[in-house]
Amino acid sequence: VRIGSIALASPVVLAPMAGVTNVAFRTLCREQERSKVGTVSGLYVCEMVTARALVERHPVTMHMTTFSAAESPRSLQLYTVDPATTYAAAKMIADDGLADHIDMNFGCPVPKVTKRGGGAALPFKRRLFGEIVAAAVRGTEGTDIPVTVKFRVGIDDDHHTHLDAGRIAESEGAAAVALHARTAAQRYSGTADWEQIAALKQHVRTIPVLGNGDIYEANDALTMMATTGCDGVVIGRGCLGRPWLFAELSAAFTGTPPPEPPALGEVADIIRRHGQLLAEHFGEDKGMRDIRKHIAWYLHGFPAGSELRRALALVKTLDELDSLLQQLDGSVPFPEAATGPRGRQGSPARVALPDGWLNDPDDCTVPAGADVMHSGG
Template sequence: MVLAPMAGVTNVAFRTLCRELELARTGTVSGLYVCEMVTARALVERHPVTMHMTTFGPDENPRSMQLYTVDPKWTYEAAKMIVEENLADHIDMNFGCPVPKVTRKGGGSAIPYKRTLFRKIVAAAVRATEGTDIPVTVKFRIGIDDEHRTHLDAGRIAAEEGAAAVALHARTASQRYSGQADWDEIARLKEHVTSVPVLGNGDIFEPADAVAMMRQTGCDGVVVGRGCLGRPWLFAELAAELNGLAAPEPPNLGEVAEIMVRHCELLVEHHGEDKGCREIRKHVAWYLRGFPAGSEVRRRMALVKSVDELRELLAELPADAPFPRDGHGPRGRQGSPAKVALPEGWLDDPYEDVVPAGAEVMHSGG
């Protein structure tokens, strides 16, 4: 059970909240909560923004860090730095980002198409962690589009180069977050890669979805992204479902309000009051989805400037309102499918190992 890294969401505040809620509702913490994606080169260069993004809680264990990288050299240096400076207990590698500004430079979900380059990047991370107990895992998509599927090769190559596990977001890059995840491709990957665990990602919005995915695909675990937006208690529900325990009752509006205040407090602790309160604003609509909260209160919450102000606004809402039926289901960005932006000639040679120019520099700072 893994929290997928999400930019601007899975910082130390959100991860702490998820862990606290799992512990409070199940008595244990069994999930793996991964930090925001950071750029390998920016980490090595000790960019202040990147270093701040790698903050972990004092009792966070294991500390899981995801790297964005396109270059074996920077990959090795970043993984070596993580080992030597004890920055994390686990390294995950992102080859699934479909954002045009990333793929246009040859990064993210464009990389696995270049089989030789992909192999060298994974090998570099594993080589840097040899002799340690820090595992390297790899996450990727089905491929660039339906005509350029790469997940079976990517899973095989990652396993051959020493990855401890692989995770598949069962969409192509051209789908982005639209449509339906193709769980059948997770099953195909599980059949194809037998030497390491295979995790599934895509369309897990309820505890039953996780069970259904594992039963349908045979995958060894689940990765959850958008489903937990505004629902950090989802991991407690997942843990209960996967362990055959009674699911905790969904929170009413008063309990959600307490969670929102706690989230804001943690963000302020991490970012300071000004930025922390700006960060909580984007979570308001997710938290209040389906609840009876008028447009005026929502508008004022979208401008909140302090924890006390947030607390006062939440006190105006009916605390006993039950969790809404339409509070479940898909959340966050979905968008529509589109042609993947790629460097010129990117698809000409799948075995070319030339590092894409400028992809690391553009993302310095996280």
């Protein structure tokens, strides 16, 4: 699939996930794909940064935009609510050579974001949404940096926004759109409605439409593309604790035999490598705090014993990680119980919105205080 100037050998995008898709995890996914199938074919997107914090060169934000020397294309996701800040951030990315691709986040369903009019709430304000997309495209003018836009089906079942959002993004110069086939009210619960991806594909004719939601195995991606006609897939929670999923996807799309699922010994080696990469990025102390949540995902479905799991959930150093991982039985094959959904699910809930948000979809007022730091997805 082609996204503007970027040609992807495999129509697969790693969804930016806050606190997950940092340089360590992206490097690991790329290494897994290369070692198992000999390719690095997808697009691996950095975790989201806010446009405002980027423009202000907030040190934590600048560190979040770290890419490895081998990463190409470098892909960055912006969260923004304001056309002026969006333009400044996109221009800064272009002028400073910070990334080769900009994705825009309008999918976050977290209440503290939507109640200020950000994330998945924003596309309801269709004129403001269009101005923001246009500002990002304008900020990258004269470069070959494509701008893509990710959004949800809508706020809830009574307020679908995806068809308008797709049409507007297309007309304002976006190079592709991606749809998480859930409403904001669903958050991460229930099942994704892939029919909405098919509807968007019928509606948006001149740029690629990517589908997101409930892809946990390589076959799910093939099924989504076959049933919806979408041009590519975006993988989020399906790869948590399974960075080798991209190798399986690459094999599925090229029709080559899939790599063998890893036994527990190989999973332990992958955890160790992930820990090492996190320690290099954050320092050992923060890196080990960060690896803990990943270990729970890696061991999902494997027999590991509650005491060992507890010790791993408190791991403090790489040496301690090594000695604990050696206690796992490396011969245990990849279990059937480890397939299927993983990561947060939660339950549906009413979407928190600013007062009067639904009164006028053509109101262009920038929501106040919505661009403070937050995590999105």
